[in-house]
Amino acid sequence: MATTSITKNIAAPKKRAQGLVITGVSFANSRTLLSAGAFYIFFIALVVGFLYPSLASLNLNGYLTSNAVTSIVGAHVKDASSFSAFLGIELYSSLYALIWGGIIAYMAGSSLPATIENGTIDLALSRPVSCTRYYLELWLSAVLGALFLSLTTALSVWIAALFVHNANINWQWLAIAELIELAFMFLASGIGMFFASFMNASRAAGGAAIGIIALAYLMNTLGSLSDKLNWMLKAEPIYYTQGIQALAEHSITNWYPAVLVGAGLVCGIVGLLIFNKRDLPTT
Numbered sequence: 118m119a120t121t122s123i124t125k126n127i128a129a130p131k132k133r134a135q136g137l138v139i140t141g142v143s144f145a146n147s148r149t150l151l152s153a154g155a156f157y158i159f160f161i162a163l164v165v166g167f168l169y170p171s172l173a174s175l176n177l178n179g180y181l182t183s184n185a186v187t188s189i190v191g192a193h194v195k196d197a198s199s200f201s202a203f204l205g206i207e208l209y210s211s212l213y214a215l216i217w218g219g220i221i222a223y224m225a226g227s228s229l230p231a232t233i234e235n236g237t238i239d240l241a242l243s244r245p246v247s248c249t250r251y252y253l254e255l256w257l258s259a260v261l262g263a264l265f266l267s268l269t270t271a272l273s274v275w276i277a278a279l280f281v282h283n284a285n286i287n288w289q290w291l292a293i294a295e296l297i298e299l300a301f302m303f304l305a306s307g308i309g310m311f312f313a314s315f316m317n318a319s320r321a322a323g324g325a326a327i328g329i330i331a332l333a334y335l336m337n338t339l340g341s342l343s344d345k346l347n348w349m350l351k352a353e354p355i356y357y358t359q360g361i362q363a364l365a366e367h368s369i370t371n372w373y374p375a376v377l378v379g380a381g382l383v384c385g386i387v388g389l390l391i392f393n394k395r396d397l398p399t400t
Contacts, residue, residue, distance in 0.1 A: 137254055137257065138254075139241065139246070139250075139251060139254035139255060139258075140254040140255070140257045140258045140261070141258075143228050143254070143255050143258035143259075144258040144261055144262065146228075146231070147224045147228070147258070147262055150220055150223070150224055151220070151224070151262050151265055151266065153220075154216075154217050154220045154266050154269075155265070155266060155269040157216075158208065158217070158266065158269050158270050158273050159269065159272075159273045159276075161207050161208060161273075162204070162207075162208060162270075162273035162274055162276065162277040163273070163276070163277055163280075165200075165203050165204055165207050165208075165277055166276070166277030166278065166279070166280040166281055167280055169200055169203055169280075169281050170281070170282075172203065173198060173200075176198075177197065177198075178196065178197050178198045181194065181197035181202075181206060182194060182195065182196075182197050184341070184342070186206075187341055188338045188339075188341035188342050189210075189211075189212070189338060190206050190210035190211055190212060190361065191210055191211025191212075191214070191334075191337050191338070191341065191355055191356075191358075191361075192205075192210060192211070192359070192361040192362060194206070194361060194365050194366065195366065196365075197365075199285065199365065200278070200281050200284045200285065200286065201284075201285065201286055201287070201364050201365050202361075202364075202365040204274060204277070204286075204364065205294070205360065205361035205364040205365040206361065208270060208273075208274070209294050209298060209360030209361050209363075209364055210360070210361055211334055211337050211338075211355045211358070212334075213298060213360065214298070214301050214305075214330065214333070214334065214354075214355050214358055215330060215331065215334040215355075217266050217298075217302065218301055218302050218304075218305040218330050219305070219326075219327045219330045219331070220262075220266070221259055221262055221263045221266070221302045221305040221306050221309065222305040222306070222308050222309040222323070222326035222327050222329070222330050223309065223323035223324070223326060223327050224258075224259050224262050224306075224309065224323075225255070225256065225259035225305070225306040225307075225308070225309025225310045225313060225326065226308075226309035226310070226312045226313050226316075226319075226322040226323035226324075226325065226326035226327075227309075227313070227319035227320065227322055227323035228255045228258065228259065228309075228313060228319075229252070229255050229310070229313035229314070229322075229392070230313055230316055230317050230318055230319040230321075230322045231319040233317050233397065234317070234318070234319055238251070238397065239397075242397075248392060248393050249389065249393060252310070252314070252388070252389050252392050252393075253389070255310070255313070256306060256307075256310045256385055259306035259309060259310070260303060260306050262306075263299055263302035263303060263305070263306060264299065266302065267295050267298060267299045267302070270295065270298070271291065271292075271295050274286070274291060286364075287364075287367060290363050290364055290367050291363075291364055293363045293369065294360040294361075294363040294364040295360075296374065297358055297359055297360045297363055297369065297373075297374050297377075298358065298360045300358070300374040300377040300378050300381075301354065301355070301357075301358045301377050303377065303378055303381040304354055304377045304378070304380050304381035304384070305326070305330060305381075306381065306385070307380070307381035307382065307383070307384035307385035307388070308326050308329050308330070308381075308384050309322070309323065309326040310384065310385045310388045310389075311326075311384040311385065311387060311388040311391075312325045312326050312388075313326075313388065313392075314387075314388035314389065314391040314392040314395070315388075315391050315392075315395060332353075333353040333354055333355050334355060336349040336350070336352065336353040336355075337349070337350060337353055337355040337356060340353075340356075354376070354377055354380060357370075357373040357374070357376045357377055358373075358377065359373055
């Protein structure tokens, strides 16, 4: 008795995703955090753009250049009456470093421990992905988040300037201010990855990274109040973040951004060494 064989068409297995998959997934997981940061940047810029004519007529220059405000924003502006100065105080001060730098620090700090909590790190490292590549891709996602916030800030400033007659923004110095703030956020990402390298709880690691940024802001604020506390300024990174000076006064110290980038590299590389040597918890 003759038998006939039935052949089934078996679908070819899907090719394994190539490229920076880990980076893309981590960036997507942080979209809520980044969207919130971008929204507040855009909102603050628009508020400054709409209210600047009224604020300029109030003659707040004496108040905005006082020691109290200087300690809060982390820089002394000689003339705070221009639109660039108002934007600098609102978007490029030490408050920017605290809030949006804190967002990047939390994003980086929580990224790796989150994969330990949900067990996806075991799946990722069981494939031909080294610990070094895994760590670096997560770090890259935080750097891309910093770039996203930086570009959002520049776009928001451009839109806000449309509502101001004779805004007189020097766009070259605006770009320099953005690069300075980006250098600080790179440092924030390195701090976050350092804590992520040896902590298993995402909120704890992200919170610890934010704590370092908050400590830097506190030291910057206290150090601005008295010459006797001047040592605090030079011991923390916000002192080297001269976004306001770049935008409002068109002057910076050229090597300060290198301090931020160098410190970020040190934190991130130390974290990489720790992560490569640690024993990951099993799920």
